Amino acid sequence: MKPIYTDAAKALEGLTKDNMTVAAGGFGLCGIPENLIKALRDSGVTGLTVASNNAGVDDFGLGWLLQTRQIKKMISSYVGENATFERQFLSGELELELTPQGTLAExxxxxxxxxxAFFTRTGYGTVLTENKPVQSFGGKEYVLEESITTDLAIVKAWKADKAGNLVYRYTANNFNEACAKAGRVTVAEVEEIVEIGELNPHEIHTPGNYIDRILVSKDLEKPIEQLTLAGKxxxxxxxxxxxxxxxxxxREFKNGMYANLGIGMPTLVANYIPEDITVTLHAENGLLGVGPFPQEGQQDPDLINAGKQTITWxxxxxxxxxxxxxxxxxxxxxxxxxxxxxxxxxFxxxxxxxxxxxxxxGPGGAMDLVSGVKKIIIMMDHCAKDGSSKLMEECTLPLTGKNVVDMVVTDLAVFEVDPEAGLTLIELAPGSSIELIKEKTGCPFTIAADLR
Structure with missing residues (x-):
């Protein structure tokens, strides 16, 4: 049996010290160990190095530790939703080791x-992997990445039994399982504790030998974890x-495809996938497949817990x-x-x-996606707010990937991209013209025969 606590401060007692390393589970605000983060803040420790996908938002999650300036360094993949994080980094107050999302998880x-350590294709040729060892396998270049272990890991799970076995709920698993394994000491914050034997062994995500202490919390805010019934x-x-x-x-989707949509504009595409084909959507935080969430009371008899809860599907x-x-x-x-x-x-x-x-x-999962997905389509405005073209001879901003784009769909046109032949204009948007595209595009391109 693991030590079980109902007070977060006591759950961390004797485990915290200045300048320690911490792995913190969660993805945005989903699946974060919020009471353990508060206890870490209230402990007063400083000089922390925290490995976490991001740092929450300004006034919630790891953002609390940024507000009090207890974090010295973040190892993260995405900082876009935390203005405090971005401000401290740009002013030089906070050290940041930006890491592609999949590389961080691995x-x-x-x-x-x-x-x-391990080799990965992700990030090759970008500023994030400069000066890292590179080796060729099968004619492709891979970057050597060192693994992460930390003094402490704090994670959030749905259920635990008294042996420390953990069950996560839906995408609230995200980085929690990896963080739990990376900690030399791991404390799990859970919503429910059950007796040993009540959890079906087939349902356990993290075995108890990774977990050292358990905090049972009843006052979780969970501001982003809401059940939503899917619909148009x-x-x-x-x-x-x-x-x-x-x-x-x-129109680029084919029946049976597995596809990933980036944040922002790309999410609109899901509304227009043809109804006569099946496309399975993938999300980096741990989801494959979309469909309506079950109505109240609907259940799969094969997934009924040995305890009192039913896992919906x-x-x-x-x-x-x-x-x-x-x-x-x-x-x-x-x-x-x-x-x-x-x-x-x-190109x-x-x-x-x-x-x-x-x-x-931060790169989020984009560097991983462009290095591993079979076809990459870019959805963007043709020009930036200042009128300059976003299609150019060479990128002037730090690269996400080199020679990785297959198609670009702007508000003016559609281009196919070949890493050697370059851009080919294949379609015009309503109201657009070849003359307008020539004016607004910052590099040469070929015009498809049927448009000439």
Whole structure:
């Protein structure tokens, strides 16, 4: 039996010290160990190095530790929703080791598995992997990444038994499983504790030998974890150009595809996937498959817990942790991804995560996606707000990937991209013209025969 606490401060008693390293589970605000984060803040420890996908928002989650300036360094993939994080980094107050999302998940997973380093294609040729060892396998270049272990890991689970076995709920697994394994000491915050034997062994996500202490919390805010019944999403209010882009991209989907949609504009595409084909959507935080959430009382008899709870199901879907999610990506098991962009070069280089000295969002999962997904489509405005073209001879912003884009759909046109031949204009948006495209595009391009 593991030590069980109902007070977060006592759950961390004797485990905290200045300048320690911490792995913190969660994805945005989903699945975060919020009371353990508060207790870490209230402990007064400083100089922390925290490995976490992001740092919450300004006034919630790890943002609390940034407000009190207890974090010295973050190892993260995405900082775009935390203005305090971005401000402290740009002012030099906070050290930041930006890491592609899938690489971060694998660093934590591998660290817990006793693997000190591994090679990955992700990030090759970008500023995030400069000066790292590179080795060729099968004619492609791979970057050596060192794994992560930490003094302490704090994670959030749905249920635990008294042996420390954990069950996560839906996508609240995300980075929790990898973080739990990476900690030399791991404390799990859970919503429910049951007796040993009440959990079905087939349902356990993290075995108890990874867990040292358990905190049972009843006062969780969980501001983002809401059950939503799926249905048709209205796209009224979006510009005709946006709607045209989304509809045009949807034509690239084929029956049986597995696809990933980036944040922002790309999410609109899901509304126009043809109803006569089946496309399974993938999300980096641990979801494969979309369908209506079950109505109240609906259940799968094969997934009934040995205890009092019933696990509801998503028809045709699967839930897993972020390390597994990105294994699918790197392993070539996702067919298509739609991403936004700041710049795309003539030969398919992509920049979409940082403007040095002005804005840093972090690569998130984009670097992993462009290095592992079979087809990459970019959905973006043709020009930036200052009127300059976002299609250019060479990207001037830090790259997400080199020669990775297959198609670009802007508000003015559609281009196919070949890493050697460059851009080919294949379609015009309503109201556009070849003369306008020539004026607004910052690099040479070929015009498809049927448009000449």
């Amino acid at each position: 660093k934590l997973r591998a660290g817990g598995a006793g693997i000190p 999403v209205s796209v009224k209010g979006f510009s005709p150009a946006r709607e045209w882009q989304a509809k045009r991209i949807s 998503l028809p045709g879907g699967a839930f897993f942790d972020s390390a597994e999610s990105f294994a699918m990506v790197r392993g070539g098991h996702i067919d298509l991804s739609v991403l936004g962009a700041m710049q795309v070069s003539r 398919g280089d992509l920049a979409n995560w940082m403007i040095p000295g002005a804005m840093v969002k």
